[in-house]
Each structure stands twice: as C-alpha cells, then as structure tokens.
Amino acid sequence: MKLVLNSYSFVFDREIVKLLLEIEEFKGSWKAYGNLAPERLIELKRIATIESIGSSTRIEGSKLSDAEVERIMAGLSKQSFRTRDEQEVAGYAFLMNEIYDSWEEMPLTENIIRQMHSLLMRTSDKDERHRGEYKHVENSVAAFDSSGQQVGIIFETATAFDTPRLMGELLEWTNIELTKRSLPALIVIGMFVVAFLAIHPFEDGNGRLSRALTQLLLLRHGYVYAPYSSLESVIEATKDSYYVSLRATQKTLGQPEPDWSVWLHYFLKALVKQVRNLKRKVETENLLKTMPEISLRIIELLKAHGKLSISEAEKLISINKFTLRAHFKNLVAEGHVIRSGKGPATRYSLPQREVSERELGK
Numbered sequence: 001m002k003l004v005l006n007s008y009s010f011v012f013d014r015e016i017v018k019l020l021l022e023i024e025e026f027k028g029s030w031k032a033y034g035n036l037a038p039e040r041l042i043e044l045k046r047i048a049t050i051e052s053i054g055s056s057t058r059i060e061g062s063k064l065s066d067a068e069v070e071r072i073m074a075g076l077s078k079q080s081f082r083t084r085d086e087q088e089v090a091g092y093a094f095l096m097n098e099i100y101d102s103w104e105e106m107p108l109t110e111n112i113i114r115q116m117h118s119l120l121m122r123t124s125d126k127d128e129r130h131r132g133e134y135k136h137v138e139n140s141v142a143a144f145d146s147s148g149q150q151v152g153i154i155f156e157t158a159t160a161f162d163t164p165r166l167m168g169e170l171l172e173w174t175n176i177e178l179t180k181r182s183l184p185a186l187i188v189i190g191m192f193v194v195a196f197l198a199i200h201p202f203e204d205g206n207g208r209l210s211r212a213l214t215q216l217l218l219l220r221h222g223y224v225y226a227p228y229s230s231l232e233s234v235i236e237a238t239k240d241s242y243y244v245s246l247r248a249t250q251k252t253l254g255q256p257e258p259d260w261s262v263w264l265h266y267f268l269k270a271l272v273k274q275v276r277n278l279k280r281k282v283e284t285e286n287l288l289k290t291m292p293e294i295s296l297r298i299i300e301l302l303k304a305h306g307k308l309s310i311s312e313a314e315k316l317i318s319i320n321k322f323t324l325r326a327h328f329k330n331l332v333a334e335g336h337v338i339r340s341g342k343g344p345a346t347r348y349s350l351p352q353r354e355v356s357e358r359e360l361g362k
Helices: 014-033 038-059 066-074 084-105 110-120 125-130 163-180 185-199 206-220 231-237 239-250 261-289 293-305 310-317 321-333
Strands: 141-144 150-155 338-340 347-349
Touching: 014 185, 014 261, 038 066, 038 084, 038 206, 038 231, 038 261, 066 084, 084 110, 084 206, 110 163, 110 206, 163 185, 185 206, 185 239, 185 261, 206 231, 231 239, 231 261, 239 261, 293 310, 293 321, 293 347, 310 321, 321 338, 321 347
Parallel strands: none
Antiparallel strands: 141 150, 338 347
16 A cells, blocks of 8 residues: 655645634633533533544444433443443543543554554453453455345554555654654644554554544644544534545555645544534523522423423422413423423423535535
8 A cells, every 4th residue: 555645735725724713712712611610510521521432432343322322321331241342342442531631642653553452452452452452463454245244344453564664654753743843733633644644554443543543642732632522523423424434535645745635624523513512501500590490490400301291390390380371381492491392292302403515515
C-alpha cells in the first residue's frame, strides 16, 4: 500500500472556513458556555460518555442500547462480560475513562496507541492474542451478503508487513504537522484519522480506536468541551455518509495529491453538529435554572418515563392535575415538551432531536 501524506493538496473552500470558524468560536467561548454547576457538568459528561460508547460500538455492529450500556458501565468492576457486545462496550468504557482521566499524559506515539488498543480489547477473550499488537494477518475491508459470506473487497488496507513502517510515517508526519501549525489542528486530526483507517493497523478494533483517538487529539489540542457532547452519536446517525466519505478520500491516498476534501467536509460537519448539540444542552440547562420547581419535576419525569399523560404524572408526583395541566401547557408553549394525541389519549414527551444525513450534506 502506498500512502502519500501530502497536506499541500488540501484546499480551503468557503464551507471549510465557515465550519472551522464556528468550531473555533465555540472553543474560545466554552468557559462562558460551561459555567454550569459542577454537578450538572458531571451529569452532561456522564450522559455523553454513555452515548459515545453506545454509538461507537453500534457503528461496528453491536446491538446494545444506551440503557444497556449504562448498566454495563455501572458494573465495570466485575471481571467478565457475557456476550461479545458487552465485552466491546466494557472495553470502550475502560478506554474512554482512561482518556478523560489522563489525556494530558498521552502524547500521540506508537506506544500510547498500542496501550490504547490493549485497553480497548481488555475484556475480550477472543482478542487476547493480539491486544496492543499490530496485525499479523491481512484485514482488508470486505462486503458480506445476508448469510455472512464474503462477496468482495471494498477497500484494500495496508499489508501486515507494511503496517509498522506506515504507522511510523503517519505518526511522525502528524506530530510534525501539529507542531508546525501551518494547518489548523482539526484539519490535521481529520487527515490522521482517514489515513489511520486506511492502514487499519490492528487485526480488530480499528474503527472504535480511531474514534477514541479523535477524542484524545481534540482534548490535547484545546477542545476541552469534547467529553460533554457525543461525536460518536453524530457519526452513528450519519453512518452511510461516514463510510462513503472515508472511502472517497482513502482511494486517493496513494496518489501524488490526495483528495482530502470529501472526508474533511464530513468530519468538520460532524464536529459542528457536536458543538451545536452541546450549545443546545447548555442553553437548556441555563433555562432550567429559572424554571418553576413543578416544571422541573415534570421534565425529570419525562426523562425517566418517556411519554406520560397528566393523570400518570399526577400519580407519580402527587400534584393535582389542574396545576399539572397549567405547567404542561406552558412547557409545550415554550417548546420544552411535545404534546401528541387528543382527549384521553393525550401524551407528553421531550423533543427528540437527531442529526440526519441531510444535515451533514449527504
């Protein structure tokens, strides 16, 4: 495999500049946005971590919901996990906890990446033999039919023989580019990720590890808001565009002038969506500070139970339905709660805001 790490072929266009400016503006103002009470920041981080772990493992085929991920995270101290999905969730949780605790002491080196892979595979019995080791067998990205039979190769990754050399070149180039600062850090991080996945240096876990490395690099380059909003959930919701943009750039990486544009447009749009999601969460938290206590209790009820009628809410918090009806009406008018159904079938729920493929320019 030939890998041409030519950053000079990257071209700034109007959209790239606009996306970068929005992210950098939020980065600079995070202290103002993040002036929530410590316990609320902790809760935002906890929720985002659950979403990130759930999404990153589901991108690779896991079937576990965020609620099941939360249950597994609560029992990380136990020594074994029953299924492959549970093992992958636990491994990703251990790795994310390590990154959030120690990112300042984790430079981008081969040793750190190997350690991260070892931690990612810590709970997987199947992967014990190759934890923290570059691949010894070929692992090109293949397509499979509904019966699980391979029907073709989508993308040829680096050979096992070439992997150590290519990883050494990629890490040296990335660290030089990040130190030179001739390009914005986000552009270099995006280039690193697409090249890392083209090499596919480990036998398994490359996708999950690439997303964990993205979090590490964001933190190390000043994007300290990253743990409070899940980038992985944005990628999960736009998975088709994620893979299409990766392949579009990866197939040019052996050319004298790689075409970075398709992947970097996707990558920056995903980062912008992450920022906007966090903005909305913080603004909601600030609104909650001034919300009447009963309205706050209604919001918490809906978070816990999903859809509720006024009668059901009345039974749960022992407040008469006439008072509750007034608060529900105000919450609906202000956009904090959605009303559905009519008459006895009326139910209330929180708004569901999900990123779509269209939002990321599919």
